[in-house]
Amino acid sequence: MQSVISAIRWLSPLPVLLACLALFILMTMTFFDVILRSIFNSPIEAATELTRILMAIVVFSVLPQISAQAGHIAVDLMDSFFFRWRLHNIRDGLGYILCGVLMYWPAMRIWILAERWRDYGDVTEYLAIPQFYIGWFIAFSVAISGIVMIGTGLLILFAPRLLERS
Amino acid sequence: MTVALIGFALVLILVLLRIPIVFSMGLVGTFGYAYERGGSMLDERGLKAALSMVGRQVSDTAQDYGLSVVPLFILMGLFVNKGGMARELYAVSNAFLGHFRGGIAMATVAACGGFSAICGSSLATAATMSKVAMPEMRRYGYSDELSTASIAAGGTLGILIPPSVILVIYGLLTETSIGKLFVAGILPGMLGIMFYLFAVRWTVWRNPASGPAGERAGWPERFRSLGSVWAVLLLFFLVIGGLYGAFDFEPLNLTFSPTEAAGMGAMGAFLIALGRGGLSLRSTFEVLRETSFTAASLFAVLIGAQIFSNFVNLAGLPEALINLVTAWDVTPFVVILMILAVYIVLGCVFESLSMLLLTVPIFFPLVMSLGYDPVWFGIVVVVVTEISLITPPVGLNVFILKGVVGDVSTATIFKGVTPFWIADLFRLALIVLVPWVVLVLPEQMGAMGH
Numbered sequence: 033m034q035s036v037i038s039a040i041r042w043l044s045p046l047p048v049l050l051a052c053l054a055l056f057i058l059m060t061m062t063f064f065d066v067i068l069r070s071i072f073n074s075p076i077e078a079a080t081e082l083t084r085i086l087m088a089i090v091v092f093s094v095l096p097q098i099s100a101q102a103g104h105i106a107v108d109l110m111d112s113f114f115f116r117w118r119l120h121n122i123r124d125g126l127g128y129i130l131c132g133v134l135m136y137w138p139a140m141r142i143w144i145l146a147e148r149w150r151d152y153g154d155v156t157e158y159l160a161i162p163q164f165y166i167g168w169f170i171a172f173s174v175a176i177s178g179i180v181m182i183g184t185g186l187l188i189l190f191a192p193r194l195l196e197r198s
Numbered sequence: 199m200t201v202a203l204i205g206f207a208l209v210l211i212l213v214l215l216r217i218p219i220v221f222s223m224g225l226v227g228t229f230g231y232a233y234e235r236g237g238s239m240l241d242e243r244g245l246k247a248a249l250s251m252v253g254r255q256v257s258d259t260a261q262d263y264g265l266s267v268v269p270l271f272i273l274m275g276l277f278v279n280k281g282g283m284a285r286e287l288y289a290v291s292n293a294f295l296g297h298f299r300g301g302i303a304m305a306t307v308a309a310c311g312g313f314s315a316i317c318g319s320s321l322a323t324a325a326t327m328s329k330v331a332m333p334e335m336r337r338y339g340y341s342d343e344l345s346t347a348s349i350a351a352g353g354t355l356g357i358l359i360p361p362s363v364i365l366v367i368y369g370l371l372t373e374t375s376i377g378k379l380f381v382a383g384i385l386p387g388m389l390g391i392m393f394y395l396f397a398v399r400w401t402v403w404r405n406p407a408s409g410p411a412g413e414r415a416g417w418p419e420r421f422r423s424l425g426s427v428w429a430v431l432l433l434f435f436l437v438i439g440g441l442y443g444a445f446d447f448e449p450l451n452l453t454f455s456p457t458e459a460a461g462m463g464a465m466g467a468f469l470i471a472l473g474r475g476g477l478s479l480r481s482t483f484e485v486l487r488e489t490s491f492t493a494a495s496l497f498a499v500l501i502g503a504q505i506f507s508n509f510v511n512l513a514g515l516p517e518a519l520i521n522l523v524t525a526w527d528v529t530p531f532v533v534i535l536m537i538l539a540v541y542i543v544l545g546c547v548f549e550s551l552s553m554l555l556l557t558v559p560i561f562f563p564l565v566m567s568l569g570y571d572p573v574w575f576g577i578v579v580v581v582v583t584e585i586s587l588i589t590p591p592v593g594l595n596v597f598i599l600k601g602v603v604g605d606v607s608t609a610t611i612f613k614g615v616t617p618f619w620i621a622d623l624f625r626l627a628l629i630v631l632v633p634w635v636v637l638v639l640p641e642q643m644g645a646m647g648h
Contacts, residue, residue, distance in 0.1 A: 048487055052486035055486050058461070062266075090494065092494075103491060104218030104495055105218060131217065134225060142253045
């Protein structure tokens with residue numbers, strides 16, 4: 033178990049790196065699009081569709097990590113109550129498992145959407161990038177998020193020690 | 199209508215159980231949608247419709263071109279900050295205000311206002327300024343109440359003074375000009391700074407020990423401190439001016455869409471930070487990483503809120519509301535007052551972005567049917583949202599402060615925030631009673647032919 037967790041920790045910077053790269057490209061591309069358009073009158077025509085794809089990459093690359101590390105925006109008003117009754121671990125564990133299980137349905141729906149795009153042969157306007165790759169990526173990210181959330185929830189409930197960083 | 203209200207209550211319960219907002223709203227929204235479609239929460243056809251709505255919402259939101267302004271503006275704020283801008287802004291305001299009683303808290307408020315001009319998020323403003331201002335106020339023996347409250351409140355200005363992520367989203371939702379919204383936010387933002395300064399004065403007048411005076415800076419020192427913030431001003435004018443079409447003349451013909459303005463701002467901030475030597479490869483990575491995380495968690499909330507708002511709309515809440523108001527036969531102003539009351543109550547529990555996403559689709563048609571200006575309503579909504587950021591029990595800015603500072607209880611911060619909260623109510627009253635404050639600048643710009 034320990035080795036699985038350390039493997040996940042070791043791998044976790046990779047998708048973040050991908051998100052950073054996508055974001056940096058998004059920034060640079062937008063900048064040069066404006067410069068090229070205003071000075072040389074030749075905008076980057078694929079900028080809009082690339083923006084959309086890059087955004088999806090940014091958001092869904094980091095989603096699993098946000099989900100596993102309590103990065104979602106939440107309300108901690110009742111924390112002192114839960115801490116007083118020592119219920120916070122149970123609450124967090126069950127919360128993680130619930131949310132993780134819930135991820136199954138959106139992941140599946142997006143997968144179905146992506147398959148439909150593949151059947152229809154949907155591609156982006158200028159670069160003809162197949163839409164379903166993006167769909168797959170999103171579905172995959174949502175599914176991984178669900179799995180890591182369930183895993184985190186189980187660890188919180190049954191083996192909280194393993195989550196502590198050594 | 200009843201179903202929608204039950205939905206609201208369920209979201210509240212889940213949120214209080216610390217289920218992340220996206221899941222609380224998403225879960226209730228999905229089942230509510232299924233109920234409205236199929237007549238029961240577990241009706242197969244209803245569930246199928248609900249789930250395909252959820253799937254589309256998830257994949258569409260992340261790929262929404264208009265929303266790309268959000269990460270880019272966050273990026274701009276963070277890069278500027280890496281260039282040490284927060285510290286410099288703070289030094290400037292401190293040089294001018296620090297020697298007053300409570301002056302270092304006043305400087306904090308002013309610096310928050312300045313930082314807001316480059317950063318579109320209240321949470322980021324509060325988080326950044328707390329790292330810079332908190333140690334300084336501690337050093338001078340400021341009370342925890344005053345020091346944390348001045349940052350939490352000052353930070354709320356982030357979403358009013360342009361650029362503003364919230365105004366962008368309001369603009370996208372209601373098809374209102376984002377340029378006009380940004381320009382309209384300037385005067386109310388300055389008013390906000392002024393009113394907060396009064397709140398600081400009031401606090402130290404009540405308890406002089408809470409905010410002793412700092413050292414007086416000489417005029418040469420003051421001017422020297424000013425020299426370092428010109429880059430922020432330049433970037434601000436580039437972004438806001440470009441968005442508004444101020445550079446739309448031969449041979450430039452430069453008008454920015456919001457995404458382009460944000461991209462130029464981010465790149466400009468990146469270059470400034472690079473030029474000042476404040477950026478290593480590592481810190482660039484840190485900035486990009488933080489932006490991705492913030493943007494992704496914002497998008498998640500957005501997705502949850504949209505799922506929930508689809509349900510609320512399907513349940514017919516906006517129409518029910520218009521009918522209700524028509525039946526009451528009250529003056530438009532009373533309706534506005536009631537809407538504000540609803541916002542203040544909702545603001546107690548909802549995160550700012552979700553509150554905006556939940557309420558604007560419901561209230562906007564109503565307010566427009568009463569003949570109010572969409573830009574004005576946008577600013578009013580943002581000011582109310584600002585108030586919600588420091589309203590107990592769920593003032594997000596307060597929690598940010600708690601997160602960064604650590605050893606101060608939320609109760610202490612909320613206590614300190616009270617005078618600022620009251621100052622906000624005064625500002626809101628002014629903006630509602632004198633719409634001129636909001637509309638004079640965008641109308642002037644409009645007269646210039648843009």
